[in-house]
Amino acid sequence: MPAPAFYDYVRGLTDEVPEGYTLAGMRVYRHLVYLGASQMVEAHFPQVRQQLGDEHWRTLIEAFVRDSAWTSHYYSDLKDEFTAFLARLNQ
Amino acid sequence: MLGLGYRRDMADWDMSAVAADFFEVVPENWVRRDRAPLHQLIAGGRPVHLHGVSLNLGGTSALNRAFLNEIRDLIDDLGAHHYSDHLAASGDAHQLYDLFPIPFTVDEVRRVGDRIREVQDTLGRRIAVENSTWYTNIGTMSEADFLAAIAEHADCHILLDLNNISVNQKNHGTDGLDEFIARLDLARVTYLHVAGHEFDERFGLHIDTHSQAVEPPTAAMARRLQARHGLPILLEWDNDLPDLPTLNQELACLRPPSTTTSGA
Numbered sequence: 150m151p152a153p154a155f156y157d158y159v160r161g162l163t164d165e166v167p168e169g170y171t172l173a174g175m176r177v178y179r180h181l182v183y184l185g186a187s188q189m190v191e192a193h194f195p196q197v198r199q200q201l202g203d204e205h206w207r208t209l210i211e212a213f214v215r216d217s218a219w220t221s222h223y224y225s226d227l228k229d230e231f232t233a234f235l236a237r238l239n240q
Numbered sequence: 241m242l243g244l245g246y247r248r249d250m251a252d253w254d255m256s257a258v259a260a261d262f263f264e265v266v267p268e269n270w271v272r273r274d275r276a277p278l279h280q281l282i283a284g285g286r287p288v289h290l291h292g293v294s295l296n297l298g299g300t301s302a303l304n305r306a307f308l309n310e311i312r313d314l315i316d317d318l319g320a321h322h323y324s325d326h327l328a329a330s331g332d333a334h335q336l337y338d339l340f341p342i343p344f345t346v347d348e349v350r351r352v353g354d355r356i357r358e359v360q361d362t363l364g365r366r367i368a369v370e371n372s373t374w375y376t377n378i379g380t381m382s383e384a385d386f387l388a389a390i391a392e393h394a395d396c397h398i399l400l401d402l403n404n405i406s407v408n409q410k411n412h413g414t415d416g417l418d419e420f421i422a423r424l425d426l427a428r429v430t431y432l433h434v435a436g437h438e439f440d441e442r443f444g445l446h447i448d449t450h451s452q453a454v455e456p457p458t459a460a461m462a463r464r465l466q467a468r469h470g471l472p473i474l475l476e477w478d479n480d481l482p483d484l485p486t487l488n489q490e491l492a493c494l495r496p497p498s499t500t501t502s503g504a
Contacts, residue, residue, distance in 0.1 A: 155340070156332045174376020177443050178340060185337045219335045222294040222307045223268055227337070
């Protein structure tokens, strides 16, 4: 399996490129995961994106991905993870 | 035999006008959804294959029995003959809803091969693993040798994605179609995937977007493999889905000349 550092980079927990991997490739993976999270959350909470605007939206989704420990096999369950994430933020 | 990835966007299409002999869906999308459209296709004599995205064969989480039971129920409900997932990780111990590279090493052949065996034992049937696109990876083996070794170790099938071989070759200078395929036992291959991809200048890499027509060399190889080995071909088109006539034209390009039927 790839070393933990691989997924730390993907989640945005570190900007250090894991040994043996390329920066370009790691950026693609981080981008794809961000996009996947952003699209699913936006599909369920379009008003949040509208209210936040692009910059704050990006910051929020990046934090959501950094904080992630998602376990469901079903991508659409991300909406529940997002709700739980917001609840943690507000604590 | 030509197949097409079935998308939800096709819900209001006249599917009888689609020149495909079989279809493929992402099982995770249909476990909790009304399967009437799929049963309609099956009743019309066109089977539906299952191609999963979340099995996390390359990850470290314990295999999820409850999920595998749901997949087994879906397989039974649809009478599906093919269930596959990617030779990739869907995350580490968690899901990240994308596909990540498994290092091409002997240790991973053993570890991931054992996970595939466990899945097969739980489902009571063989699965196929698909060679995936990867944007950076480490390891000591070539991808083709890694795939072949995994299939041997797990005694599983291979879903051979020709587009992914081409994307990886363009990005990394790795094996082209001929070299890659020469390393495999074609008797293990269930069917072929073809698709299109795009260059993304933000990263300087070709990305496996499934949003374009199939490249001529990829289509030619698929036709050749079908003619010589009888391997069915499935066209994946997931993003920027074109209209039905365009899709049918794309499917016609994949049909080996000898099997072209008039009016199709």
